[in-house]
Amino acid sequence: MTPRFAAGDRVRVRAAFPPTPPAHIRAPFYIRGKAGTVERVCGEFGDPEELAFGRRTAPKQVLYRVRFRQADVWAGYDGAAADRLDVELYESWLEPERGEGAA
Amino acid sequence: MSGTHEHGHGHGHPPRPDLDDTPTYYRAMEEAVRELLVEKGLVTAGDIQREIEKMDARAPANGARAVARAWADPAFKARLVETPREAVAEIGHDIGPMRLVVLENTPAVHNMVVCTLCSCYPRWLLGTPPDWYKSRAYRSRAVREPRAVLREFGLEIAAGREVRVHDSTADMRYLVLPMRPEGTDGMGEEALAALVGRDAMIGVAEAYPPAPARAAAE
Numbered sequence: 001m002t003p004r005f006a007a008g009d010r011v012r013v014r015a016a017f018p019p020t021p022p023a024h025i026r027a028p029f030y031i032r033g034k035a036g037t038v039e040r041v042c043g044e045f046g047d048p049e050e051l052a053f054g055r056r057t058a059p060k061q062v063l064y065r066v067r068f069r070q071a072d073v074w075a076g077y078d079g080a081a082a083d084r085l086d087v088e089l090y091e092s093w094l095e096p097e098r099g100e101g102a103a
Numbered sequence: 104m105s106g107t108h109e110h111g112h113g114h115g116h117p118p119r120p121d122l123d124d125t126p127t128y129y130r131a132m133e134e135a136v137r138e139l140l141v142e143k144g145l146v147t148a149g150d151i152q153r154e155i156e157k158m159d160a161r162a163p164a165n166g167a168r169a170v171a172r173a174w175a176d177p178a179f180k181a182r183l184v185e186t187p188r189e190a191v192a193e194i195g196h197d198i199g200p201m202r203l204v205v206l207e208n209t210p211a212v213h214n215m216v217v218c219t220l221c222s223c224y225p226r227w228l229l230g231t232p233p234d235w236y237k238s239r240a241y242r243s244r245a246v247r248e249p250r251a252v253l254r255e256f257g258l259e260i261a262a263g264r265e266v267r268v269h270d271s272t273a274d275m276r277y278l279v280l281p282m283r284p285e286g287t288d289g290m291g292e293e294a295l296a297a298l299v300g301r302d303a304m305i306g307v308a309e310a311y312p313p314a315p316a317r318a319a320a321e
Contacts, residue, residue: 026272027272028246028272042202042273042275043202048273070268073246074247079248080262080265083268084265084266084267084268085267085269085270086270087272088272
């Protein structure tokens with residue numbers, strides 16, 4: 001499958017909060033709804049959110065590393081402005097960033 | 104032995120209860136699955152023992168060799184960053200299914216690794232993770248206040264240097280390539296590898312200074 005995003009693209013993590021359990025969610029809670037920049041496309045992998053329930057025929061997912069500014073992730077982050085956070089995220093959790101956003 | 108033990112200060116304490124046989128849910132599950140696999144002839148007890156011994160034999164020294172080679176050989180360093188799997192195979196490490204990302208520390212960037220969701224760790228190169236790496240405190244604080252966490256490990260990162268935290272949530276595994284310490288010119292790979300501790304490859308420490316510098320600092 002063709003990756004929907006490329007390195008450098010601005011993306012936003014879906015602000016979805018499905019009930020857990022029974023879901024096996026691999027997008028950390030703290031990063032949902034946050035916008036960042038694709039650092040690299042990691043390739044295709046079995047979807048752990050499906051595999052966790054033994055659904056082995058589920059389509060594979062493209063995995064990305066997305067880089068966030070710490071100041072965009074945490075209100076009142078008190079480290080340096082240059083600090084960054086890279087998170088691995090599957091394509092199903094990403095959408096194009098809309099509206100304002102700076103790298 | 105009596106039911107108490109003596110401290111030599113005049114009184115005894117009851118022995119601490121032995122919890123080795125506490126049948127937790129996962130212990131019972133592990134025993135049941137293992138016994139079934141063996142009973143049905145899918146694996147032998149020996150297969151399981153050998154696999155455990157293989158896991159236990161993996162140690163941070165494996166990662167340290169890769170780092171030392173990278174310090175000593177710039178072409179190897181470039182390969183280690185660009186094609187980590189092939190590069191570590193050159194020094195005799197088959198990393199199995201692991202997808203490795205090598206993070207090079209520079210004067211501008213300090214890298215630090217955490218898995219907030221569980222305890223993902225490059226076991227093929229570093230062995231089993233330390234307990235603190237799996238603790239809720241480290242997993243939650245490393246992303247939220249990395250500089251404070253690093254300070255607790257004894258590492259103060261200058262305000263002008265980026266701290267880049269990597270949340271290892273999925274299929275990648277991370278090895279931090281620490282900066283080569285000052286005063287190590289002309290040192291051989293084996294001596295260099297001795298300066299590379301586990302924590303430096305997780306990114307919560309720098310590599311150790313060479314011995315004379317260490318002695319001078321003390």
